[in-house]
Amino acid sequence: MNLKLIYGKAGTGKSEYCFKKIAELIKKEQKENIIIITPEQFSFTSEKKLMEAIETKAVLNAEVVTFKRMAYRVINEIGAKQKVGLTKCGRAMLLYSILEKQKNNLKLLGKTKENVEIAITAINEFKQHGITTEQLEKEMQETEDLYLKTKLQDMNLIYKSFEEQIKDKYIDETDLLTILAENIEKTEMFKETIFYID
Numbered sequence: 001m002n003l004k005l006i007y008g009k010a011g012t013g014k015s016e017y018c019f020k021k022i023a024e025l026i027k028k029e030q031k032e033n034i035i036i037i038t039p040e041q042f043s044f045t046s047e048k049k050l051m052e053a054i055e056t057k058a059v060l061n062a063e064v065v066t067f068k069r070m071a072y073r074v075i076n077e078i079g080a081k082q083k084v085g086l087t088k089c090g091r092a093m094l095l096y097s098i099l100e101k102q103k104n105n106l107k108l109l110g111k112t113k114e115n116v117e118i119a120i121t122a123i124n125e126f127k128q129h130g131i132t133t134e135q136l137e138k139e140m141q142e143t144e145d146l147y148l149k150t151k152l153q154d155m156n157l158i159y160k161s162f163e164e165q166i167k168d169k170y171i172d173e174t175d176l177l178t179i180l181a182e183n184i185e186k187t188e189m190f191k192e193t194i195f196y197i198d
Helices: 016-025 041-053 066-077 088-101 113-127 133-142 146-166 173-186
Strands: 031-035 062-065 084-086 170-172 191-197
Touching: 016 031, 016 041, 016 062, 016 191, 031 066, 041 062, 062 066, 066 173, 084 088, 088 113, 088 146, 113 146, 113 173, 133 146, 146 170, 170 173
Parallel strands: 031 062, 031 191, 084 170
Antiparallel strands: none
16 A cells, blocks of 8 residues: 655645546546545535546546545444434533433533533543543542542543443444544455545
8 A cells, every 4th residue: 555645835736736646547547446535624625626627527436525424434334324323413412411310420510501512522532532431530540639530520420421322322423533443444345445635
């Protein structure tokens, strides 16, 4: 597997260079599939750029996807499609419910709108940085700062409850990249594929 980095300041033509290379591959009737991975908000723009670069209305072996879309494809292929995607609104409702159920066990956080936001942000941070409930517990036991210990206890209780509630039922959007990374090798759909990440 080869890796090539194209870098430079904004506006120096990195994307244009990639789409030019993709157009060349398509014109050569390259056997491999071509996947252009872009952030969610740029997927339509990238699709438009692809069509302009190849100067045709239809292409069979090149497409623009996001990591999120890739993750859902992998999930469907490996057989985890029975789980429902948990949206931001669903997460907020679930966390509000957890705060309500655990209110007698929480020392600092209650079921206010502000605390739901705090819990959502904290859980996002934990997941993005690979922090588990076990690691939180370890930190909680090792810290001597009483305020920090209490806050960690609350957050760990909320995080644990959240993970228990979604286990085997929901796919949390913040877990999609982890699911993709752990399962991409179990699927055949990306074999013989050239990836461009823009």
